Amino acid sequence: MEYKNTPYYRVGRATDLQGTDWLIYRLLEILPGFLSWTTILGTIIISYFLPFWAAIFIIVFDLYWLLKTVYLSIHLRQNWKKMKHNMNLDWRKMLVNLKYDHIHQMVLLPFYNESELVIRYSLDSLVSSKYDKKKFIVILAIEERAGQMAIEIAEKMRQYYATQFGHFLITRHPSGLSGEMGGKGSNIAYAAEQARRKILDKNQIKYEDVLVSAFDIDTVIYPQYFECLTWNFLTAEEPFKSSFQPVPFYHNNIWQAPALSRVVAVSGTFWQMIQQERPERLSTFSSHSLCFKNLFEMGYWQKNMVSEDSRIFWNSFLVRNGDYQVVPMSYPISMDANLDYNLWQTIKSIYKQQRRWAWGVENMPYALFGFIKNKKIPFYKKFRFTFILIEGFWSWATNPIMIFLLGWLPIIIGGGHFQSTVLSYNLPILTRNLMILAMFGLVTSAAISISFLPPRPDGISWKQNIFMIVQWIFVPLTVTIFGAIPALDAQTRLMFGRYMGFWVTPKHR
């Protein structure tokens, strides 16, 4: 726990540090954007001055991308099988031989200005859970700055739902607290501490007996989520040094959301499914769970930054000297796909949400700085995570641009001399063929996404079934416009020290 007592533990950005530490941290903030821009601009420059070498680089890059796509597809398929199995499993039977009566489920539901309908949908799903409701500690965490309307909605929820759970608490996170940034992290950290004082300590509930699920307000659980979580907790090798990560589905409004939004949402699900098969790469994302004991020891979620969901993993990893992991649950929870008042607003929301997720790049300087400062973390773990972080954020911002936009560049700007080479003629043919091969993966994607779809609601035309398949042709567009560009946007902001604040995704039904 030594690292917890250092000034680096709760650093949110370079400006929180001074002297050499500031300089190192600042350089690490510049690193991801620098690498991505160097790749993109470097490709453009060598396409003009050294088109032959640019073409070779692009061919090799295309091949790397194809093999990576196939490699990831194998993981996706593997996790699909596991998910199907887990969703059909009776988790109560799995718990029969385990003692779990003492486990409490604390559910944090932070909300700002979402509608009553959205909150009811989430709370109803908790009510329909088969887990003993007396063990539930439900916290409705509202923001003071949301005003009277939020309080009224919360009180209405209390009247309707409080008696259905063991404990029900409404917390009101004060605005403008020193050292905090307005957002989910500061809200749920405040809520968890309130719950500790008002419920856990008061009722003498042991911290190690409480599993905390930090959800979004639109998170809808599948019926046996808490049984699955409890089983994973009780059978984990290091339950107090682990976080538990479900797979986020975006099914709450999947039939109402436009195709672009669906493709982006399902792509996010697929990425998490792939990561679940590579737990050594996994960090917490969005809705996740962990033991209150660990959470309390870590001092809750960090309050002075945006991506608290992943930061809690890095906090724990650094404090535990690398002895911390994420346990993949391969079990879903469901949230909202982006859906706003009209298509244009939805497109803007998708972009802003993706940019906020890509702002997770702020964890890269935090982790790498921690690797430098904490000498007790084994070198191989530092090396592995450094590679994972750099490669991950670099790929996110550059790969689609390289594949779909820059692949033809040497032919266009490489000059007549290059244009008359065999390589120049083969470049588009090879790029096209490798891309066609990679696109076969989309067939798998379409099949997997359909296999998980909830039933089509009344009032939705049967033609939507066709669009659920056809929508996958948008992938080259979505991975570029809603993948690479927001990622590049976020990295560029970090590079220039234009730090982002928290943006609340609108939730409409």
Next chain:
Amino acid sequence: MKNKVSIIKRRITVVVFILLFLVLAPTIVFYANGNILGEGWNILATGGLFINSMQPDSQLYVNGKIKETTGFFTRNYLLKNLKPGVYAVSVKKDGYNDWSNKIKVFANKVTESKVFMLPSSIDITEIKKSLEIEKILSTTTIHETKLNPNYKIIKNLFDEDLTLEKYISVLSTTTDKTTKYAPGTKENPIKNWYLSIWYESGDIYIGWNGSANSTPSIFWEESINEIKFQSQLKVYSFGSNIVSLDFFPGESEVIIISVGDKVYAVEAENNPEKKLQVLYSGKAPDFRVFNNNIYINDGEFLGQVEI
């Protein structure tokens, strides 16, 4: 235990994919650059031919063997893995002049050749000096003769005393207006982007004024193994006085020449066996290119080539 098996399987998968990458990457680059393995595992650097702008339903022959019959959407043909050397390429289509060429293939290069085929029979529409207009009055129909305004404009283009100023007034452009209009001489070549053409002592030349890096393949030197560029090329020797020359409308590497009793189209390329294609045959014709059309003036006859 299950998790350990999974980790081992995944590590094997990673190794297999890395090996695949290490084998496939150099192999693909090797072939993409035009190299192949010849007899005795010798590396052979090959080149290619790119024949484009063929008419639909035409047959492409390379060294006498048919390679392709074109369709509406497949008018180009890329022939790869050719040993460096000279290849006889011809294209045939009913109703069109045959097109043939001897094309040099260079190692790791693709020689591009644009097929230019004129119809065997070309229609020329006469531009009449005057137009006869039929007017219907209440009880009778009368015929009036009116001067054709187009005739005057086109005829002006052939005026022996035509100055650049007059010519430009027709074209509505602005450059030097005092020079006498005599394009096509070495001092006053006709330009099309970085290409320029001129005639001198009965010979037609084409020159390249762009960067060496962008030199079109027609300016490549003959050496098979090493490519050098020349800045100008003799296209054809007529040995007699050339009346006019210009670029064929829409074709940067095809030249129209009026010489003797004919107007010809000839492709600008370094091929001594190239054939002239006749556009018009008459007594002493001259031509002008105006608004992407070709106009012929032969004595009293003034006409427009229908292509």
